[in-house]
Amino acid sequence: MKVDLSNDFKEKYRNLMGERAEKLFSAIQEDSQDAFRLNPLKANYKNVAYPLDEPIEYSPIGYYGNIDGNSIDHISGYVYSQEPSAMYVTEILDPAKDDKILDLCAAPGSKTTYIASKMASQGLLVSNEINSKRAKVLSSNIERMGITNTVVTNNSPKDFEKKFDNFFDKILVDAPCSGEGMFRKDPESTQYWSLDYVEQCANRQQHILDSTYKLLDNGGTLVYSTCTFSPEENEQNIDWFLKKYPDMHLVEVKKYAGMEDGRPEWGNNNPELKKALRMFPDQFNGEGHFMCKMVKDGEKSEIKERQINTGLKKDDLKFVSKFAKANLNGLSESNWLKISDFLYQAASLDSRFKGLHILRNGLKLGEFKKNRFEPDIAWMLALKPSELKTVFELDQEQYEKYLHGESVILSQRPDFDNKWIGLSFEGKLFSWGRYSNQQIKNVYPKGLRR
Numbered sequence: 001m002k003v004d005l006s007n008d009f010k011e012k013y014r015n016l017m018g019e020r021a022e023k024l025f026s027a028i029q030e031d032s033q034d035a036f037r038l039n040p041l042k043a044n045y046k047n048v049a050y051p052l053d054e055p056i057e058y059s060p061i062g063y064y065g066n067i068d069g070n071s072i073d074h075i076s077g078y079v080y081s082q083e084p085s086a087m088y089v090t091e092i093l094d095p096a097k098d099d100k101i102l103d104l105c106a107a108p109g110s111k112t113t114y115i116a117s118k119m120a121s122q123g124l125l126v127s128n129e130i131n132s133k134r135a136k137v138l139s140s141n142i143e144r145m146g147i148t149n150t151v152v153t154n155n156s157p158k159d160f161e162k163k164f165d166n167f168f169d170k171i172l173v174d175a176p177c178s179g180e181g182m183f184r185k186d187p188e189s190t191q192y193w194s195l196d197y198v199e200q201c202a203n204r205q206q207h208i209l210d211s212t213y214k215l216l217d218n219g220g221t222l223v224y225s226t227c228t229f230s231p232e233e234n235e236q237n238i239d240w241f242l243k244k245y246p247d248m249h250l251v252e253v254k255k256y257a258g259m260e261d262g263r264p265e266w267g268n269n270n271p272e273l274k275k276a277l278r279m280f281p282d283q284f285n286g287e288g289h290f291m292c293k294m295v296k297d298g299e300k301s302e303i304k305e306r307q308i309n310t311g312l313k314k315d316d317l318k319f320v321s322k323f324a325k326a327n328l329n330g331l332s333e334s335n336w337l338k339i340s341d342f343l344y345q346a347a348s349l350d351s352r353f354k355g356l357h358i359l360r361n362g363l364k365l366g367e368f369k370k371n372r373f374e375p376d377i378a379w380m381l382a383l384k385p386s387e388l389k390t391v392f393e394l395d396q397e398q399y400e401k402y403l404h405g406e407s408v409i410l411s412q413r414p415d416f417d418n419k420w421i422g423l424s425f426e427g428k429l430f431s432w433g434r435y436s437n438q439q440i441k442n443v444y445p446k447g448l449r450r
């Protein structure tokens with residue numbers, strides 16, 4: 001599909017870039033570049049059906065190529081589709097295992113799931129999304145990828161200001177923007193673009209950055225990124241931010257072939273802006289992006305946690321222990337949290353989260369029903385085969401029927417008799433199955449069936 005670039009857009013970039021603008025316009029008419037990531041949180045995570053012969057130089061888990069959303073690799077959370085430029089945002093954030101990280105504009109979750117995979121189920125990741133529909137998609141992507149250390153919230157950045165000042169070691173602001181860098185991936189998005197829209201986005205980004213400053217701890221790192229070319233949303237906003245908060249500084253990031261410096265001349269001639277990074281699709285094999293990394297002066301604060309009541313009763317422990325004894329090879333009882341009838345292994349028990357709209361706190365283990373406990377799909381997606389008493393490998397026909405909502409009838413008595421088993425296809429766990437009487441009853445969530 002041809003991308004319909006408006007005259008205002010072309011004139012603006014001809015003025016800004018001279019002859020180079022024509023190269024940019026032609027690149028925008030070319031096909032976008034697909035890529036995907038592997039998920040190191042899964043067992044044998046390189047065991048995927050997609051070719052891994054075109055690795056992305058700057059991402060140890062990124063590969064060029066297209067994935068199918070109906071494949072078992074996708075359904076079981078072994079792969080995540082993400083265009084190559086966007087992958088570098090997480091690499092420059094450089095998440096560490098014991099960090100407290102906030103991803104403030106996180107849906108649908110491509111950067112958050114990458115961050116989590118680098119944290120190896122440790123530390124704390126807060127993935128926030130202001131839009132409620134998008135926050136649900138974010139939450140389900142986090143579930144699919146088997147992520148356990150994340151609190152998913154649906155709030156505005158301002159909502160965090162009351163309780164989280166100087167709390168986070170690292171913050172990612174992947175800001176809502178005018179999306180010029182995604183025009184060729186989503187040609188219809190050009191219809192929302194105007195010179196005014198760029199101004200509105202720049203203004204909204206300044207509000208988000210104001211909140212972010214308060215939430216970032218001394219010595220902390222802030223990565224700001226957009227998928228747009230406009231100077232107003234990029235260099236000019238960063239120049240504004242650095243002047244408003246003189247204890248924030250840009251730091252150098254490594255630039256691979258095709259990545260360019262930020263443009264001081266687009267940001268009030270602030271020479272520091274060279275340290276930012278730009279990707280233009282006429283030079284770089286990916287979509288258009290801007291990103292930069294900043295640090296805050298000062299010594300790290302001492303953060304004291306105030307723990308909430310976990311809501312657990314003695315009987316609750318009894319039911320889960322009984323379930324685990326029958327079906328698992330062990331059980332960690334740390335950070336258990338009961339919310340109405342649901343049991344979570346919480347990513348955080350800190351009372352600061354009270355008052356936020358939380359969609360998911362860590363791993364959803366399951367639900368207490370009358371005198372029993374039923375495990376949740378989220379738990380299965382986070383388990384390794386070695387943690388289960390029984391893993392049953394389905395054949396192609398059984399797998400397709402199970403995904404569709406049908407039960408599996410076994411032709412003979414199997415060599416297990418426990419009730420809750422892990423179901424796998426091509427060696428990848430994707431669902432619980434409930435065994436009884438030579439049948440594996442279908443417990444695949446209705447919303448996921450296909």
Ligand SMILES: C[S@@+](CC[C@H](N)C(=O)[O-])C[C@H]1O[C@@H](n2cnc3c(N)ncnc32)[C@H](O)[C@@H]1O
Pocket residue numbers: 104105106107108109110111112129130131134156157174175176177204208
């Ligand atoms: C570029 S997208 C984020 C993409 C995401 N980081 C990813 O990698 O999948 C920006 C997000 O910011 C959200 N947003 C919109 N207005 C916002 C605001 N005022 N404050 C915070 N986030 C906002 C949008 O709903 C959108 O999901």
